[in-house]
Amino acid sequence: MPTAVITGASAGFGRALAASLAERGWNLVIDARRPDRLRQLADELNRHAQVRAIAGDVGDDEHRHRVADAVAEFGSLDLLVNNASILGPSPLLPLAELAPERLTDVLRVNLVAPLALIQLSLPALTAAGGLVVNLSSDAAVAHYPGWGGYGCAKAALDHLSATLAAENPGLRWYSFDPGDMRTEMHQAAFPGEDISDRPEPESVIPALLRLIDTRPPSGRYTGTELGDAVQIPEGVSR
Template identity: 60%
Template sequence: MPVAIVTGASKGFGLALARELSARGWQLVVDARGAEALKAAEFGPSVTVIPGDVTDPGHRLELVNSVSQLDLLVNNASALGPSPLPALADYPLEAFSDLYEANVVAPLALMQLALPLLTKVDGTIVNVSSDAAVEAYEGWGGYGSSKAALDRLSAVLAVEQPSLRVYAFDPGDMRTEMHQAAFPGEDISDRPEPSTVVPSLLRLLDERPPSGRYTK
């Protein structure tokens, strides 16, 4: 039975992915900051729920220590930053720092902890990215630049760990709470549900193309 850690799995893309992996017979460890939402989510069998914040070193250690085998790490948990999205000229620097802690530092720290297990099985890392990492959208300087940094970490790690598959996966716009927070008061019902994007990531896991940046 393959084993995966999926962060940010209480809702949105993380929840949809965790449910599908569980249905495929994976053993999962999932987390999220919202303990009640995480515990209330219906994942299926063989899922260990560990509420917590990925910016907490102790929580990251708990996630990795909960498994003796690891085939897949999905760094899905992330923060948007202030809403409405501020221009860079007005971006609160403390919030900017917090954003990088959640979207760049925490994923790197979790990858560092997981590498000894992943390298044993030539495993896979998926870092969930965004089109804001490669396109310049007004107001998206904080979030977009943090995802661009995560993309670069993914690319360099792939070079340094050639036995692994390291993917920066851009799921595109989705109908999620985070996306709604980026567009307060707007109707985002035209965006696809996260569950419709999951098959694109599953194809990566099944086909294992070379490490790189992939979109849905």
Template identity: 40%
Template sequence: MQTDNGLRGIRVAITGGTSGLGLALVRQLTSQGARVAFVARTAANVERVADETGAHGIVGDVGKKDDIYPIAMQVTSSLGGLDILVNNASCLGPVPLALLADTDCEDLEAALAVNLVGAFRLTKALFGALAASAREGRAGLVINISSDAAVSAYPGWGAYGASKAALSHLTAIWDEETKTDGIRLFALDPGDMDTPLHALAVPDADSSTLKRPELAAAEILEKMLNALRTRARPGVETNP
């Protein structure tokens, strides 16, 4: 991706930031001069990525209610506020994938807890910081990572697909509700990527047919920049 200083100094929080798309986003955003805080569950991985990138690492699980406010407080204290939130952390539900009739209720609940409720709770906890960013003319942007499984009925992907479909619709409703606050919310499908999550879901997939997380991250950064440019030109509406 071409260097663009439009992201320099922008304060970004990313969940699921130690592997796959999340890690690629942390790396590219920090290289572009953004101030980044990322969240993941494993302390050793958080420390490793923080040391590598200079981003602020936060150990936490967005699928756990009690972790949300500590995560939000660490995000805003480490960055001095927040301009962009990327809800990227995802849970497949049952592993290996299972038909809905064979899916345990607990596995469905786990997918919903991370992919839908966790994203909702963290966005809500950070809403004030995002609204302040919007008032200051900085950003106030939420990007929720969705999937084509949210719109296509793939057998075996029921828990994951249902949770991502709910996330996409929640995003659309929230975007309508926050126009007066200046906050924008987008659900983005990065495509099928060569990530640990995809390998868990489809162990025998040919990785050469999958998108590299680095490419998907670069595409998302371009959408961020487009949203920031649109904000800088009042009255212009552009689909990022």
């Protein structure tokens, strides 16, 4: 069975993806900062797949090594999804008011941690001919008041993905922008506002599964364009 690592898996998009891959029979290594939620998810998914739940902060080097050790138990790694992110201050602040230490923390989790986990995972990914999905955002390519810290981290993550693709052409490297979703992090960006008009994370999972199934050239993809631009070959399951 294929094996995937999904960071930030205890809620939102990460949780929805973990559930979908488990239903397909994938082995999973999942991480998140909230141990109770993560343990509950692992208990649910173990009915369908083998799951290793590693609670901790992906920005911590020791924790990342624990994730890599859990992958070694399965003997291979077919997919790494760097989904864990932090928003920064809530409510969002203009860049002129964003304290340098807060920006440093956003970059540590949203940019440095994905690269560090990729570096640890690269031998296993290379052996399996795997793929890496780095969760991006439209804030990486557009400019919204208050989103500067988060957006610059995601823009740098897009650049990182493209450079890794140029350096390691034998693997697939994707920046995936799922679009606005009804998640806790999105709610934190708009405290007190009603975000019920945003789609649930589960509605975007089919687009990412299409990317995983069809393995188009490395690049930046959005959930919207995947609905039309990538054709699923005959015989490939959704």
